[in-house]
Amino acid sequence: MKTYLDCIPCFFDQALRAGRMATDDPVLHKRLLDELGRMLGDLSLASTPPETGRLIYQMVSRVTGNADPYRQLKRESTEQALTLYPAMKKTVEQADDGLLTAIRIAIAGNVIDPGANATFDIEEALQDVMEQKFAVCDYQAFKRYLADSGRVLFIGDNAGETVFDRLLIEQMNIPAVYVVRERPVINDATYDDAVKAGLDTVATIISSGTDAPGTVIPTCSREFRQILDQSDFVVAKGQGNYEGLSDYPHPIFFLLKAKCEIIAEAIGVTKGDIILKGMNT
Amino acid sequence: MKTYLDCIPCFFDQALRAGRMATDDPVLHKRLLDELGRMLGDLSLASTPPETGRLIYQMVSRVTGNADPYRQLKRESTEQALTLYPAMKKTVEQADDGLLTAIRIAIAGNVIDPGANATFDIEEALQDVMEQKFAVCDYQAFKRYLADSGRVLFIGDNAGETVFDRLLIEQMNIPAVYVVRERPVINDATYDDAVKAGLDTVATIISSGTDAPGTVIPTCSREFRQILDQSDFVVAKGQGNYEGLSDYPHPIFFLLKAKCEIIAEAIGVTKGDIILKGMNT
Numbered sequence A, B: 001m002k003t004y005l006d007c008i009p010c011f012f013d014q015a016l017r018a019g020r021m022a023t024d025d026p027v028l029h030k031r032l033l034d035e036l037g038r039m040l041g042d043l044s045l046a047s048t049p050p051e052t053g054r055l056i057y058q059m060v061s062r063v064t065g066n067a068d069p070y071r072q073l074k075r076e077s078t079e080q081a082l083t084l085y086p087a088m089k090k091t092v093e094q095a096d097d098g099l100l101t102a103i104r105i106a107i108a109g110n111v112i113d114p115g116a117n118a119t120f121d122i123e124e125a126l127q128d129v130m131e132q133k134f135a136v137c138d139y140q141a142f143k144r145y146l147a148d149s150g151r152v153l154f155i156g157d158n159a160g161e162t163v164f165d166r167l168l169i170e171q172m173n174i175p176a177v178y179v180v181r182e183r184p185v186i187n188d189a190t191y192d193d194a195v196k197a198g199l200d201t202v203a204t205i206i207s208s209g210t211d212a213p214g215t216v217i218p219t220c221s222r223e224f225r226q227i228l229d230q231s232d233f234v235v236a237k238g239q240g241n242y243e244g245l246s247d248y249p250h251p252i253f254f255l256l257k258a259k260c261e262i263i264a265e266a267i268g269v270t271k272g273d274i275i276l277k278g279m280n281t
Helices: A007-022 A026-040 A049-064 A071-094 A098-109 A122-131 A139-148 A161-172 A191-196 A222-230 A238-245 A261-267 B007-022 B026-040 B049-064 B071-094 B098-111 B122-131 B139-148 B161-172 B191-196 B222-230 B238-245 B261-267
Strands: A134-137 A152-155 A176-180 A204-207 A234-237 A252-257 A274-279 B134-137 B152-155 B176-180 B204-207 B234-237 B252-257 B274-279
Touching (some): A007 A049, A071 A122, A071 A191, A098 A122, A139 A274, A204 A222, A234 A238, A238 A252, B049 B238, B071 B098, B098 B122, B098 B161, B098 B252, B098 B274, B152 B161, B161 B176, B238 B252
Parallel strands (some): A134 A274, A152 A176, B152 B176, B234 B252
């Protein structure tokens, strides 16, 4: 997915938010915005949003000297999600359709996203998503891939959300490889975050090699790209992975909540909608 | 009121919105954002938001070649407000407190603001504001000034809103001078817009001399500044006038709806709140 002009004001919002997480110095906050202003002319709209996001978050780290502004928030999100895990596990086990319920919960976890939202309430999101209708729901195709495949490549998104991904992987009940970012960017899950969420107990955790807030193929490692191409099918969580992979010719199920107008329009749904969308499936 | 860092992403939003009103050419839309990016380093946070807004909207006009992108929208807003005028007039006449009701209606008119809002619904706003509690309501002081003064200087804001200002001026029932912007900026009312709203029948219309989206004193004419200083008291509508005049040492009643977090925080209220706030009164 390309970058839209409407993404540009949002980039400034994100840079300011990340800058405030990284440092209390308002002089540096202003410097971030000025520097992003100077970068603008060189940013291509043909790039995907996470490709541009990568450059912006690198700049934030360089200017503030903080390589991981969301470190503390990521830890807290994971801890909060872990306290919710037992109740969610029970909900899935008692549901008529445990798999679909686990999918809903995994989507609810996707609201843990300080890149797209200034504030979020995970418990409220969990309640809401249980009753929300899917705007796109390729569930039959998803179940077919699940029955026919020996394994799944599951690409994670944010720390904390990881705990709910674990629940879905448990429910899918086939061997899974769980993909994280190589280096910290926003609150995206890295190897350590995935381990804290207990994903090492249900999947093999690997890095995609990227430091972009999404799966931006040219920034991924050769090893990951091979694993991706050889995988039976992929489950990709969240906007950043959708933006990076929506044109990739491979069977991928995207699980996300459309958190901004732009991605909603690109998918053909309404902001706030939840989707389970199969591509090339 | 100074410019906050949070205003900067909003400036990009506004430039894009104005650019799209001015031209359909996406190349020019991108150029606007790039140019604003280059301007950023030179913009001072010590300036008020309408002072900066003025430079941005001048740039939009220069780059797009359209000096009045909101012309059509202003006309439509005024026409729509005029169709609502008779019903609102009746509401005021039948109210227990006609003056306070007219104040409420004049504040509701303030939602007609494509600078602050992407979308708005004036009829819904009118309904809402009738029941909404004032977060600040210096009504007693307002009535005292009204009783003691021989005249009022009323500084308008947006086209369309002007029609509801007229209703309030009629209800105030003292000689009024109505102040408009000198040149088009966003959808702010100019002389022609005020006349279309019928303000010439209830007030003397003058220009402040500014082309800023607010009363930015250094950009106002000497004549206006004299009239301002010699006035008994001022009624100033909307955020742009508040931002420009909040530190001005003169009795001013600000009538507005706090349409963004930043101005709400500066005033000490919550976003969405309505206020009638007297300063130096």
